[in-house]
Amino acid sequence: MASYFGYMPRRMPCEVKPRFLVLYGSQKGQAQSIAEGIAEEAGEHGLLADLSCLDQTEKYNLERENAPVVFIVSTTGDGEPPDNALKFVKRIKKKTLPSDHYKHLCYALLALGDTNYANFCNCGKTIDCRLQELGAKQFYATGHADDGVGLELVVDPWLEGLWEAIKAALSNMASDREGHQTDLARESPDSPSDVKINLLSLTDNQKSDSAGVSVDTDFKSAFAASSSASVTQTTISDARTAPPAESPALVTQTGGTASLPTIAANTQTGNAVSHAVLEASLTCSLPQLSESSLNVPALPPPFLDVSLQEESIEEINAPLNKEGLCEVAVSRAVQLTRGDSVKTALLLELDISAHPTMTYLPGDSFDVLCPNRDTEVDEMLHRLGLQDQRHHCVHVSLRKDTKKKGAQVPAYISQNGTLEYLLTWCLEIRSVPKKAFLRALVECTGDTKQKRRLQELCSKQGAADYNLYVRDPSLSVLELLTAFPSCSPPLSLLLEHLPKLQPRPYSAASSSLRLPGKLHFVFNVVEFPACSGRPAGRQGLCTGWLSDLINPILVYPGKAESSGSQALPKIHVSLRPNCTFRPPSDPSVPFIMVGPGTGVAPFIGFLQQREKERQTNPEAAFGETWLFFGCRHKDRDYLFREELEGFVSSGTLSHLKVCFSRDKQEEETTSPAAPRYVQHNLLLNRQHITDILLKESGCLYVCGDAKNMAKDVNDALVEMIRAELQLDQLDAMKKLAELKEEKRYLQDIWG
Numbered sequence: 001m002a003s004y005f006g007y008m009p010r011r012m013p014c015e016v017k018p019r020f021l022v023l024y025g026s027q028k029g030q031a032q033s034i035a036e037g038i039a040e041e042a043g044e045h046g047l048l049a050d051l052s053c054l055d056q057t058e059k060y061n062l063e064r065e066n067a068p069v070v071f072i073v074s075t076t077g078d079g080e081p082p083d084n085a086l087k088f089v090k091r092i093k094k095k096t097l098p099s100d101h102y103k104h105l106c107y108a109l110l111a112l113g114d115t116n117y118a119n120f121c122n123c124g125k126t127i128d129c130r131l132q133e134l135g136a137k138q139f140y141a142t143g144h145a146d147d148g149v150g151l152e153l154v155v156d157p158w159l160e161g162l163w164e165a166i167k168a169a170l171s172n173m174a175s176d177r178e179g180h181q182t183d184l185a186r187e188s189p190d191s192p193s194d195v196k197i198n199l200l201s202l203t204d205n206q207k208s209d210s211a212g213v214s215v216d217t218d219f220k221s222a223f224a225a226s227s228s229a230s231v232t233q234t235t236i237s238d239a240r241t242a243p244p245a246e247s248p249a250l251v252t253q254t255g256g257t258a259s260l261p262t263i264a265a266n267t268q269t270g271n272a273v274s275h276a277v278l279e280a281s282l283t284c285s286l287p288q289l290s291e292s293s294l295n296v297p298a299l300p301p302p303f304l305d306v307s308l309q310e311e312s313i314e315e316i317n318a319p320l321n322k323e324g325l326c327e328v329a330v331s332r333a334v335q336l337t338r339g340d341s342v343k344t345a346l347l348l349e350l351d352i353s354a355h356p357t358m359t360y361l362p363g364d365s366f367d368v369l370c371p372n373r374d375t376e377v378d379e380m381l382h383r384l385g386l387q388d389q390r391h392h393c394v395h396v397s398l399r400k401d402t403k404k405k406g407a408q409v410p411a412y413i414s415q416n417g418t419l420e421y422l423l424t425w426c427l428e429i430r431s432v433p434k435k436a437f438l439r440a441l442v443e444c445t446g447d448t449k450q451k452r453r454l455q456e457l458c459s460k461q462g463a464a465d466y467n468l469y470v471r472d473p474s475l476s477v478l479e480l481l482t483a484f485p486s487c488s489p490p491l492s493l494l495l496e497h498l499p500k501l502q503p504r505p506y507s508a509a510s511s512s513l514r515l516p517g518k519l520h521f522v523f524n525v526v527e528f529p530a531c532s533g534r535p536a537g538r539q540g541l542c543t544g545w546l547s548d549l550i551n552p553i554l555v556y557p558g559k560a561e562s563s564g565s566q567a568l569p570k571i572h573v574s575l576r577p578n579c580t581f582r583p584p585s586d587p588s589v590p591f592i593m594v595g596p597g598t599g600v601a602p603f604i605g606f607l608q609q610r611e612k613e614r615q616t617n618p619e620a621a622f623g624e625t626w627l628f629f630g631c632r633h634k635d636r637d638y639l640f641r642e643e644l645e646g647f648v649s650s651g652t653l654s655h656l657k658v659c660f661s662r663d664k665q666e667e668e669t670t671s672p673a674a675p676r677y678v679q680h681n682l683l684l685n686r687q688h689i690t691d692i693l694l695k696e697s698g699c700l701y702v703c704g705d706a707k708n709m710a711k712d713v714n715d716a717l718v719e720m721i722r723a724e725l726q727l728d729q730l731d732a733m734k735k736l737a738e739l740k741e742e743k744r745y746l747q748d749i750w751g
Contacts (some may be wrong), residue, residue, distance in 0.1 A: 017048040018170045021065060025054045025073040025085025025123065029499050030147075031112050033434065034155060035072040038162070039405040040301065045163045051406045054088040062105060068139060068169045069105060070162070073127060074112040078580070078747055079119025081126070089123065092130045103135030106169055110158055114147040116706040116751050119740070121145075139172075140165035148707075150467055152435075156460065282469040282483050282533035285456050294459040297439045303407035305399050306492040308392040308419060319369055319425050319572060326355045328519075329568040330549070335556035336522065341636040344525045345598055347509070348550060350573065353517030358575055360508050360519065362605035363582035363748075367503035369572045370542040372430065376478055377423045383481050384491060390420040396495060412500035419491075427498040430476045430541050435466065437477070437497040444493065447486035454484065473531040483533045504542040505576060507703065507748060509601035511608035522601040522639070546571070581701065581748050587613060590623035590698040592689060594713055596630035596678050597639070599704025602748060603627060604640055606701075611652040623698065624654040626688070628678045632662040655688075657681045678709065679716040689717075690724040699744045706749035717745075 020042070024035035035051060042049035052059040054073075062069070076082050081089045109131075111124020121144045128142050143158035145151040280286045319325065332349035352358045360366070381387040394417065396409050409415075414426050423429060433441070438458035445451040456462035457470060469475065477498065481487055510520035525547050526540025539547065549569045583606050584591055593603040607625070614622060627644070631637045638658070647653035659675040675681040682689060692698035702713055714736070722732035739745035 017043070017046055018067075018167075019048045019050065020068040020070060020166055020170070021060060022049050022051045022070045022072070023054050023060065024051075024071070025082045025088065027074055027076040027082035027084075028502065030151065031072045031074040031082070033436070034110065034112075034159075035070075036404075036406065037436070038070060038072070038159070040403075041298070042405075045167075047163075047166065049405065053084050055084040055086075057087075062102065065105060066173070068166055068173070069107040070166070071107060071109040071124075071127060072112070073109070073124045075114075075117075075119065075121055075123040078117075078749075079122030081123040085123060089126060089130075092127070092134065097134055099133065099135060101134040102131055105131065105136035106139050106173065107131060107136055108138065108140035108142070108162065108165065110143045110145065110155065112145050112147065112151060114706075114751065116148045116711075117749060139169035150463065150471070152460075152463055280465075282475070282480075283450070283453055285453060285462070285465060289456055289461055289465065290452075292461050294455050294461055296442075296455055296459045297436055299443065300436050300440050300496070301403040302492065302496065303399055303402040303404040304409065304492045304496050305397045306490075306495060307395045308386070308389050308491075309395060310389075310391075311393040324574040325369060325572045326352070326358055326574065327570050327572050328352050328355065328358075329570050330553070331518070331568060333550035333554045335554060336637075336639050338557050338636045342632060343597075343637065344547070345522060345637065345639055346525065346547065346550070346554070347520060347522050348546065350519040350521075350571075351517065351568075352519050358519070358573075360512060360575055360577070361582060362508065362511055362609045363578050363580075363602055365505050365507045365576045365578060365602075365748075366519070366521070367505050367574045367576055368542055368546070369501075369503040369574070370545045371424045372427075372501065372541070373545065374424075376429060377420060379482075380423055380429055380478055381419070383478065384494075385488070386419060386491065391418050393417070394419050394422050410495070410500070413495060426501055427494070428501045429478055429498060430474075431499050432471055432474055433477050433480055433497070438466075438470075438480075440493055440497065441480075441484070441487050441489055444489040445484060445487040447484075450484045450486050454487070469532055473534065474528060475531075475533050479533050503574070507602040507605075509604045511605045511612065513612040514608035520604075522598050524598055578748075580743055581746050583609065584623070584699055588621045588623050590625070590692045590696055592626040592628070592692060592698065592700045593703075594628045594678050594682070594701065595703040596628075596709055597637070597704060599702075599709070600627070600629050600639055600644075602703055603701070604643065607644075607647045607652055611647065611650060614650075614652060623696075624692070625652070626655045626657070626685075626692075627653055628657045628681050630659045630661060630676075630678045630681070632660065634658075634660045634663055655685075657685065677712065679712040682713065682716045683720065686720040686723070690720050693739060693744070694721070694724065697744070699746070700739070701746050701748070703748040704750075706751050710747060710749045 022035050022039050024031045026032035026035075032053070039049040039051040050060065073085060074082055080086075109124055109128050111121035111128070113121035113124070124142070124144065132138070140162060143154050145154035145158070329351045330348050331351040332347075334347045336345040336347055337343060378387070381390050394414070396413050396415065398407055398409060412426050414422055417426075435458040438454050442451055442454045442458070445454055457466045470480070477494070481489075506521040506523060508519060509522045510518060512518075523543050523546070525543045528534070528538050528540070530537045538544070549571070552566055553568065581602065587610075593600075593606065595601070595603050607627075610622070610625065613620075629639075629644070631639065638660075644653065644656055648656050657675075657678075659677060659681050661676045675684055689700075693700060700717075702710055704710065717736055718729065718732045721727065721735050722729060725732070725735065727735065736745065
């Protein structure tokens with residue numbers, strides 16, 4: 001894994017390097033990448049870093065740790081810890097631990113999250129709070145980085161201030177040990193947990209430097225500051241004073257091993273600037289960026305040796321690692337929306353009858369493992385010049401001379417498959433290249449203008465352009481390489497930087513009580529529009545693949561279900577049980593469901609389950625059920641309309657509240673306040689909602705879009721609670737947070 005961030009600092013002369021510990025919890029590699037970057041840079045600051053994942057308990061022992069500890073942790077799902085941090089979080093949350101359990105521990109923490117999702121940075125906040133409850137002391141202010149606006153806005157300044165904070169903490173700890181040398185000499189060498197550690201008091205300058213690392217950061221101000229600030233690290237000569245492109249100036253990185261060329265952004269005579277130059281794009285910048293000195297990340301050290309050998313091996317067209325995976329047939333596929341709908345929603349029915357271990361409950365979800373598209377694999381092979389070696393076996397090993405700390409061959413890289421298999425089933429070739437990857441690509445680029453642009457995109461000064469042209473449009477590595485034709489990276493570089501091909505999660509849209517042996521799910525076919533760097537739009541990887549796969553059996557409006565005997569398509573899935581996003585175990589508890597668009601999917605399972613329970617136990621008391629649904633047009637994308645109205649008729653669904661955001665309804669002329677979105681309908685029914693939540697101990701479930709809908713619903717709930725309980729805004733937010741803590745306000749949302 002390449003380092004996410006690594007500006008080269010000045011080397012400090014130091015004969016014996018003081019040690020500190022770096023621990024990370026990472027779901028998709030961001031936190032791991034940052035942690036690895038810290039470990040790699042430590043030597044340049046005269047320090048030694050021990051790097052471990054939080055689940056590698058054999059490599060560290062916090063109960064006996066007497067050096068500063070740096071935590072880098074991300075959050076996944078509904079505020080959950082990453083898989084490789086789950087055991088650690090459970091361990092430190094044990095109520096049997098004494099309040100001084102970590103009184104010897106001195107730590108700093110960087111939390112990664114996304115404000116588009118509920119429980120922002122929840123894992124980092126949980127660890128932070130619990131460590132302090134157990135007596136641990138902070139030596140540096142906690143950072144909360146928001147991927148919703150760009151992690152670097154918080155990560156960069158946090159990392160810059162980290163090194164002096166570590167050194168100050170080490171100095172304080174050394175002073176404490178010297179002051180207690182006589183007492184410590186009597187202690188067992190196996191009991192350093194009694195060593196006293198003082199909290200580092202940040203100087204005024206350090207406090208100023210760390211401003212903006214918390215969740216309350218004014219990101220726009222921080223972003224503007226980071227874009228315009230003068231930085232004293234790795235510098236590329238000002239393009240305005242650069243020599244002609246044919247003999248570029250070389251400026252050596254301080255403490256680094258590579259020299260970076262720069263080119264003149266404007267080679268015209270005089271100061272006149274061509275109008276063509278003012279056309280900003282992925283491959284072309286504008287002044288002042290094109291004329292600025294640049295601060296670029298350190299060159300990530302290479303760590304993999306890759307060879308291709310022509311061997312006689314069986315071609316594989318399915319994933320090799322099938323642990324937890326079940327191959328199931330798609331027995332039915334239906335298009336739920338009309339052809340003129342803005343989005344195409346599909347329902348797929350999976351036949352899981354041959355897999356008795358695939359038992360699910362309403363609210364559960366499952367993963368679909370999809371391959372990369374054949375056309376994109378072919379393009380990547382062609383781009384790498386390896387199309388003739390697609391069937392050669394790939395052998396990957398660690399470079400003996402690598403300087404990467406803790407380097408290892410990624411476990412997801414198959415050692416017994418072909419190059420084509422590797423690019424199809426193992427690597428996320430659709431992934432958005434991080435800045436460290438762009439930095440590495442600079443060294444593989446021949447054209448000086450293209451090299452300069454890649455330098456800009458990975459630099460501090462180019463943060464806005466990186467977000468605009470790479471991050472926000474989800475530009476893939478392949479699209480980037482197509483835009484920079486003189487960039488010819490070796491295969492080893494891609495294997496070092498491309499992450500694992502991740503399965504895609506989907507919510508179950510059925511109940512096994514209603515449909516034994518079957519599993520339904522619903523999705524919109526994702527569309528990525530054309531942009532700078534992407535001449536034509538493309539579909540989402542998994543949704544596009546599924547759409548193509550089921551096309552022969554797809555039933556859509558105007559087409560009758562086929563009675564043919566064509567072979568049913570098959571996919572690989574694995575179950576993801578959800579222990580919280582489920583209907584109340586007590587049927588008498590009322591609950592409210594909010595699910596516009598495909599967000600209604602899990603609630604179909606809720607209601608199918610409730611309907612069967614009512615049929616089998618008619619004497620039981622069942623609480624009220626409410627569903628708030630919304631879509632654009634009543635006649636185009638009202639998903640599950642007949643089934644929902646059937647639930648109302650049977651009494652399974654007490655109240656169905658629907659709204660259509662794009663329809664011009666006749667009643668709008670007499671009722672200008674007609675609801676357009678689900679949050680408007682919630683506000684219209686505020687008294688019922690607050691009664692259920694605040695007086696009847698009911699539950700509320702929200703499923704769907706995180707960036708807009710979930711935020712708007714949350715704001716509406718705060719407003720309702722504020723008005724009902726006569727509270728101020730902050731107290732109303734706290735009350736809603738209490739509902740989340742009690743697992744009575746639950747979200748299943750996505751970006």
